[in-house]
Amino acid sequence: MRVERDMGKAAAVRPAHRVARWDREADVVIVGLGAAGACAAVEAAEAGAEVLVLERASGGGGTSALSTGQIYLGGGTPIQQACGFEDSPEEMFKYLMASCGPGPDEAKIRLYCDGSVAHFHWLVALGVPFKPTFYGDGSYTPTDDCLSFSGSELAYPYRDLARPAPRGHTVQHPSIEAGAVLMQRLLAAVERTTAAVQADALVQTLVVDDGRVVGLVARVDGREQVIRARGVILTAGGFINNRAMVDRYAPLLRKCRFRAACDGDDGRGIRMGMGAGGAAIRMDVGCIVLPFTVPKVLMKGILVNRRGMRFINEDVYQTVVGEAALLREGGEVFLITDNETFARPFAPAEIAAVEDTVADLERALGMPSGSLQHTVAVHNEHAARGEDPLFHKAAEYLAPLVHPPFAALDYTTRNSLYTVFTLGGLHTLPTGEVLTPDGEVVPGLWAAGRTTSGLAAQGYSSGLSLADATFFGRLAGRTAASRDAA
């Protein structure tokens, strides 16, 4: 039986003339206290605005607090320099423009690359700790190290399009739960400002006066409060936990078994913005993580589809692999390894078959006769020469698969841990101003973080969501506060 939670009627705006009285008022009201909301609150308060933050949970944190605490930063940060990596805003721009598409948001990417180093200093000044050490690569660091390659910078074709540099900056913490540390520091920063935080406050809908957002309706302690605002900032996360919305906009994402999101990611912020006239774009796009590359020796295996054919260079980032595996191959893929390249993967994946010959493995997997054998033979021939003319995997991950037994790890959506969150959302200017389907600004309304379509319109690198949240959250807070003053 399908049980749906009540997702509310967030898009049904309340016209201002129906508001009998305002219970409360603030210059800037922020919906949601994850990383985006916290950064917006700090900036808006520092700009002199009276700020009220409403959080539906009993405390701030949101999905950001559940994350690995990795922020995509670059252009020559002190950490990059300390670890001996050269980077520039231009190289970072080239990489993001090449990888965050099709259809990347050039204005956001440009602004972010140019402002990334300054943003790093802002975070540090706020008390967010980064240790000047290099970890390696991955979407998280199980140690307290900071820097890692968190995208496809070293893989074809990106390595040829932009000088690779590690840009994943993980907040210092001895385990992978560094997102909690990030949020602890950001929430402490909010507390140092004049911003008021109201927890257990579920925002119901926006109040609109002749096309302008002038406030919102929230349920606080079981009672409805109508709150007047000169500007509202929606930082309420994505929509992966709203089954009906996923079905409507991005049905393939339903195949993923794990959702990287807190309960609040039910699209409420996006729907509120749409109700007030905002357009939601790229709603089909998700970040699809297939974490098959830990330990790294597994990258020496080859990923094949149901027909025993390779479909990607296995050293490209795990989100790019996940996207290809799900969207192009229907989530029907296997990793083929031999006895030298095999390792127990970090993420749960069943072993589909182990056989003494590739021919037997092919049979066990039900692949067309000769298909996998040919794929492995071609791969082996080229790998022995350190080449991969088909997919251009980097030489260090090339190894002939010749040592029996041979194993197939099951990376089908049924049996493996595809992790997903949504990347589509409100269409915004870099300032956070929400745009209508005509490309006009909705007066009085801002948004940031996963409530918006951000730096990665598609083609994700780890750390880009916290980049969206923190950088564009700040910008939204600043702009909303100054528009108010104007």
Place this chain on the structure above:
Amino acid sequence: MRVERDMGKAAAVRPAHRVARWDREADVVIVGLGAAGACAAVEAAEAGAEVLVLERASGGGGTSALSTGQIYLGGGTPIQQACGFEDSPEEMFKYLMASCGPGPDEAKIRLYCDGSVAHFHWLVALGVPFKPTFYGDGSYTPTDDCLSFSGSELAYPYRDLARPAPRGHTVQHPSIEAGAVLMQRLLAAVERTTAAVQADALVQTLVVDDGRVVGLVARVDGREQVIRARGVILTAGGFINNRAMVDRYAPLLRKCRFRAACDGDDGRGIRMGMGAGGAAIRMDVGCIVLPFTVPKVLMKGILVNRRGMRFINEDVYQTVVGEAALLREGGEVFLITDNETFARPFAPAEIAAVEDTVADLERALGMPSGSLQHTVAVHNEHAARGEDPLFHKAAEYLAPLVHPPFAALDYTTRNSLYTVFTLGGLHTLPTGEVLTPDGEVVPGLWAAGRTTSGLAAQGYSSGLSLADATFFGRLAGRTAASRDAA
């Protein structure tokens, strides 16, 4: 230099309190006079409503008039019976549910399959001519024949999921421009009703009173008219001719060189609906036609990507091939033929290379050494036995490619004729009622045709857009008229 046409501010609704006077009034006002608008007008007028149709061009027709006049109909129509094909609503349902996804709209498909025969009779009664003859297959008939396989019914996996029947019903006309005949008859039918048609009337935006659509603003003869309506039906086509919208929602579709759409398909209807609170869904999806299968002998060739690998069964329908070629292979595909299977294709496609051996062809195309040779060898070995274990192409299209010279037809997006129109649009109930992002009905607003996401949420078969337009246009007209009466 990029020059954009002014696409208007269609989403900026006008609040009713800003309307000083109403220039005109009707029960049901229909925006756009293509097939959907015409059918809505006929039904609404027959139900007793006073109907006004506004068409931005100087006469009705829209994209429907430019089409091949093929309607996807089945379940046992008189034409199917006369031509000796068995069909049932259930088999039609099975096919559409399997092919119109991921995420097909089951309610619409169910209703359409159950009502398809009756709908055929309605069209005939209106004067739309169908000749009870079978043509073969394709998205059009260059003769005046009617019936054809216009989807992937005969191809794997669909042939195993539903009993195949031809369901493309092309309006009788000796050339491929049968859409003009369809529209001529539909427009004549509109004229026989009491519905008023106002041409050269560009609708600007909707008038909304407290969440209810109560009219619209149109520019008629250079003057603004504000028209009151008890119900508005948006049948204004898709958005492929709005460059900014395509960039925002479906950037990959920009690669297609040809757009199957009249000038009016600039998303105005969709934006108006969004402005009034409607949700637009599946906006990333297009119907991507790669017409490589005429003449049919070309289907005996094999489609390969840049790595010389096959990626699909070549007998699947050309829209499914187009979708796979563009979305999965980035529009970098070639058709490999030999001297026996070669023919000049009907649609313009350059010959990329002609060589005496497959090895030379592989080199000429810059493919990895051995890749195309292996693909052809495997294909030939199986084809000689009438098998295609990799992609399950039907036996009748299997032929070993062994007769030199060998040719590669260039079906890259750069050099071939990818034809596209959009399939995403307003989220509607089968009745045409437009839904908000919360799944609530927007009072007073209906939509049909390519302004909506319809039968084919994705995975197109030819004739489904005229099916959406005519069948759901009728339903919207009937419902809008009766709601008015209620």
